[in-house]
Amino acid sequence: MTEQTDAQLRDYAPHDGSDASTSLDDDNRLLPGFVSQVCNALDEGEEETVYDLVEPLHPADIADLFELVQREYRGPLARAITDLLGADVLTELNDYVRDDVIDALPAAQVAELAGQLETDDAVAIIEEMEEADQRAVLAELEPADRAAIVDALSFPEESAGRLMQRDLVAVPEHMNVGQLIDYLREHADLTTEFWEIFIVDPQHRPVGTCQLSWILRTPRHIALADVMKRDQTLIPTDMDQEEVALRFQKYALISAAVIDGAGRLVGQITVDDIIHIVQEEAGEDILRMSGAGEGDINEPIRQSYSSRVRWLIANLGTALVASSIIALFGGAIEQLVALAVLMPIVASVGGNAGTQTMAVAVRALAMNQLTESNTRRIVARELRIAVLNGATVAVLTGIGTALVFADVMLGGVIAVAILVNIIIAGMAGVIVPVTLDRLEQDPAVASSVFVTMITDSMGFLAFLGLAVASGLASF
Amino acid sequence: MTEQTDAQLRDYAPHDGSDASTSLDDDNRLLPGFVSQVCNALDEGEEETVYDLVEPLHPADIADLFELVQREYRGPLARAITDLLGADVLTELNDYVRDDVIDALPAAQVAELAGQLETDDAVAIIEEMEEADQRAVLAELEPADRAAIVDALSFPEESAGRLMQRDLVAVPEHMNVGQLIDYLREHADLTTEFWEIFIVDPQHRPVGTCQLSWILRTPRHIALADVMKRDQTLIPTDMDQEEVALRFQKYALISAAVIDGAGRLVGQITVDDIIHIVQEEAGEDILRMSGAGEGDINEPIRQSYSSRVRWLIANLGTALVASSIIALFGGAIEQLVALAVLMPIVASVGGNAGTQTMAVAVRALAMNQLTESNTRRIVARELRIAVLNGATVAVLTGIGTALVFADVMLGGVIAVAILVNIIIAGMAGVIVPVTLDRLEQDPAVASSVFVTMITDSMGFLAFLGLAVASGLASF
Structure with a gap:
């Protein structure tokens, strides 16, 4: 495949960030004024104006432009600047946005573009297409390019075989x-x-x-x-x-x-x-841990809804477990409503402490830093941090509660409950992801649900249970 | 500076992952058995055995070994294999672990190692040292190397000036x-x-x-x-x-x-x-969002404690706001204890929905994908997802509550409260990070506290407020 595309042979003004360009801001992002200028020209059907505006941009900025405009503008924009749509633009496009652009172009043109790309980039485009479109594009390709792409498609997704380029010395x-x-x-x-x-x-x-x-x-x-x-x-x-x-x-x-x-x-x-x-893999963990699916702002709403609602329903399940524990102590709450006022604090700081440890563990696992050789040491480390954190927060909350409610026993109960819950949170925050990893599961995906369930339930159980045990209230 | 160190000139066996090496597992991590063999030899003071064990390893694996052993082994290990401590090993070491290793070596040797490194790597090592140690090492360096490093240190941390190497063609x-x-x-x-x-x-x-x-x-x-x-x-x-x-x-x-x-x-x-x-910057967001500071498993415990406890105390503050709202409704809870049982559910799913949106927004901001040009579109997008998610979870919870408590009104109240809270969560999840970003603040660091405070407080307020408004209970 020929990598020297037209776009690569063109010269652009140097982009050193300090450059007072009319289309880019200080952070090298396209200016909102420029983007709306392009959209206005598209509204008016002035394809030549659009072309003249976009022509001086670097391919990576043309890609950004496609991502910034609303979906309905992407087709018309692609048709207005087809000449400028080199391989460089396509490879820089977000997957979802690229689908919109490719859909707007005829198969022969897609094939021509794919022919300019390195194998891995061509595969990235073609693997996302519907099967009928795939066949149409493959049919238009040069035989050698076609063979290389068909061969690449035979490897599993996200494998080295898909990622590699065949051209080498x-x-x-x-x-x-x-x-x-x-x-x-x-x-x-x-x-x-x-x-x-x-x-x-x-x-x-x-x-x-x-x-x-x-x-x-x-x-x-x-x-x-x-x-x-x-x-x-x-x-x-x-x-x-x-x-x-x-x-x-x-x-x-x-x-x-x-x-x-x-x-x-x-x-x-x-x-x-x-x-x-x-960039993708390191950034994915934050999205997975919070149950946000792929978390791509260009993802169709239906897909975002379905990946997120799944985790909200799982979260609902864990909240039910916590609720059942509260329900056990209904009598105690009726006697002492302060328990209902204070109990979310215990669950909340526990949840926060668990999330901290979990984030650290998930990162360390992703970077191969947390292995069988040092798991015990890291668990011991997290235990010590949890004891320090727990003691600090417990003392603060205990004193505050004792003063506000003029009840030393209530202060003592909440302090102990918080200490216990933060320690449990610290242990769960590292043991849950490590266990999932050993079971060959992605620790970022499922850890949150387990850890939150543990910290919520244990928070309510420790606080309400201690309140009853200490005689502050009874069942 | 001479980049061709001894370590680079040595030849290693190919490491293709499938290789049945005795020290690496399938995922290219050091085997626990190998690590404890090294530690045992160190315990016995058998420096030669240690050297023979470590000698066949690739520099990057030697770096891993230092990270995997307990802190007290790092000094003795460094002294046992000083010959093998090339520039390649040092540049691959985690910052905290490198401090342990450097501390174990005399200044002259550190200077010799620093002289082998590219400027940026030498700076990375020297910038972390105490001032007295820094001076000792700088004094031992060749004048040209010293000048380059002193010059690099004059640029702000994490700037291109620190990062660059002066050697070029x-x-x-x-x-x-x-x-x-x-x-x-x-x-x-x-x-x-x-x-x-x-x-x-x-x-x-x-x-x-x-x-x-x-x-x-x-x-x-x-x-x-x-x-x-x-x-x-x-x-x-x-x-x-x-x-x-x-x-x-x-x-x-x-x-x-x-x-x-x-x-x-x-x-x-x-x-x-x-x-x-x-890798660092993309992975940092998950740690910052969860308030885990640097989140490095090699960070000294005191530092981890101080960065984490700060956020737990901030979280305590937000929990107090939520508690005060519950306190307003103390009378209502005494009348209908079911309110205390159910209220954490409303806060919990709201918090989860807020975290999902926030994770998406923080990632998009970090990658320059969410700019002034498309903020309105993304807010509108998140609103639509929030309405869909909210409606789904509200219907499920509403029906469940109505059945369990045999109270249709209670089911209706919790359903509306959840819908309202998830919509508020979705809006806060994108507007808070975007606002922080506009104010030149790191959206990953502070968003969580604000968003959690909003979803907790609004969850309790909506649920308890609606319960009173609908006549289920009174103040």
């Missing part, structure tokens, strides 16, 4: 630096998107990697085998993209060889694709 | 490809860590960038000015690292030129440093 071990440079100059059809070259044995298995800077620094007669680094991170095609991203971070990689089951080099993954995955 | 416009290659071969002291070449004008201002692959593909007589890309992303030294990371993602950069106030090229930032920042 691989040369045999016996070459020297001069031969390599000549080979690169003579083969105009080779990709330009490579940062390292791979050295392979006769079975096409990678044996080493060479940074381009090493090649440029080395005299022509030196053998590649003497410059290359034999230490390589090889990525099997079926490795999950999250795992691939962790390898890139751990070993500070710029690119990595992807190998098939027989150890043969079949593709490469480059860091520019990884950085998006790191 | 910059050449004048009039060079051709052949001259550049000869220049690179002749200057053995140049860095090997570069992926692009910067072309500068006589005032040393960057005018273009050249990927190394383009240079390797181009005949010797072609002028660099004809191969280079004039479109550049220039990073001012004072740009915040989060902003730098967003530019790298938006424009898919491998490296970028850093310029001073006069537009002169003073350094470069490479993507391997950015990927850590993306």
